[in-house]
Amino acid sequence: AKTQQKGSFAFFEPALLERQVALLNLQQDLRQAVERREFRIHYQPILRLEDRSVVGVEALVRWQHPLHGLISPAEFIPLAEESGLICDIDLWVLRGAARQVRLWNAGRAAPLTLNVNLSAQHFEDRRVVGQVRAVLEEEQFSPTLLHLEITESLLMARQAHTVEMLGQLRALGLAVVIDDFGTGYSSLSYLQRFPLDGLKIDRSFIATAQWQPEVLRTIVQLGQHLKMYTVAEGLEDEAQAEHLRALNCEYGQGYFFARPLPAEDLGELLRLPEGP
Numbered sequence: 415a416k417t418q419q420k421g422s423f424a425f426f427e428p429a430l431l432e433r434q435v436a437l438l439n440l441q442q443d444l445r446q447a448v449e450r451r452e453f454r455i456h457y458q459p460i461l462r463l464e465d466r467s468v469v470g471v472e473a474l475v476r477w478q479h480p481l482h483g484l485i486s487p488a489e490f491i492p493l494a495e496e497s498g499l500i501c502d503i504d505l506w507v508l509r510g511a512a513r514q515v516r517l518w519n520a521g522r523a524a525p526l527t528l529n530v531n532l533s534a535q536h537f538e539d540r541r542v543v544g545q546v547r548a549v550l551e552e553e554q555f556s557p558t559l560l561h562l563e564i565t566e567s568l569l570m571a572r573q574a575h576t577v578e579m580l581g582q583l584r585a586l587g588l589a590v591v592i593d594d595f596g597t598g599y600s601s602l603s604y605l606q607r608f609p610l611d612g613l614k615i616d617r618s619f620i621a622t623a624q625w626q627p628e629v630l631r632t633i634v635q636l637g638q639h640l641k642m643y644t645v646a647e648g649l650e651d652e653a654q655a656e657h658l659r660a661l662n663c664e665y666g667q668g669y670f671f672a673r674p675l676p677a678e679d680l681g682e683l684l685r686l687p688e689g690p
């Protein structure tokens with residue numbers, strides 16, 4: 415009984431209580447934020463490692479909170495998943511990013527591809543396929559330029575259902591890539607079951623490459639074996655970029671090339687046309 419009392423005391427500790435209240439407020443604010451369109455999309459370029467040309471961008475959401483300023487997705491995506499708001503947010507990001515990339519592509523010989531993150535929650539019902547198709551049609555964005563990023567955890571549960579949904583999404587003409595690869599439990603035989611186009615190597619493997627060079631090599635070879643393209647995430651310096659190129663990893667992304675930036679800033683950096 416004594417320890418229990420101690421436990422409940424801890425709950426009412428002012429700092430903890432403050433944190434709980436803050437989180438609760440944030441969750442309420444999040445609902446309004448969806449209605450008030452308080453989100454911003456930043457874009458991080460993805461480069462071909464062979465010639466360092468920009469081939470596409472990943473759209474990354476931020477929350478421009480009226481009081482707390484710019485909030486990172488690491489803080490509010492978990493809240494958005496808990497409250498079921500994540501699906502609305504993801505589709506809003508898809509729409510906004512498709513509109514932006516279409517403008518950029520209007521003046522480019524080689525069109526940029528667009529990578530968008532899709533929470534596992536979308537896979538809980540079948541509507542997502544129709545929703546994605548509708549957004550692409552409305553924004554007149556070519557499905558062949560869209561790459562949806564999903565996480566490994568999704569592949570663990572309800573496999574048959576997931577395989578079917580991935581098939582339907584890919585039938586629209588878009589690509590599906592596995593994000594944060596290596597942080598889950600997928601084995602070779604496991605991955606083979608899923609219709610996937612690419613894998614993004616989690617940045618933890620890039621950062622530890624000097625101690626475990628074989629791990630990176632194995633992941634790149636795994637991708638090649640499964641006929642998936644590979645992207646190295648979190649490249650922070652020249653040595654890492656060159657190392658991954660030498661391993662035949664096709665694409666790279668990271669602060670070394672550019673941080674995620676607002677559309678205006680990335681457009682300027684890459685000298686992209688603003689469109690009409």
Ligand code: C2E
Nearest residue numbers: 474475486487488507531532533648649650668669670674
């Ligand atoms: P992610 O999809 O793995 O995105 C890559 C994250 O790594 C981004 O963090 C990016 O800013 C960061 N990053 C890129 N290059 C480097 C580097 O060289 N070094 C380091 N240390 N970090 C780098 P960000 O933007 O804070 O996003 C965090 C996570 O939030 C994303 O991880 C993704 O899981 C989630 N997220 C972001 N936008 C969305 C979205 O629109 N929908 C959903 N469902 N999730 C999103």
Ligand code: CA
Nearest residue numbers: 472531563593
């Ligand atoms: Ca991602």
Ligand code: CA
Nearest residue numbers: 593594614647
């Ligand atoms: Ca990632």
Ligand code: CA
Nearest residue numbers: 531565593594
């Ligand atoms: Ca992630």
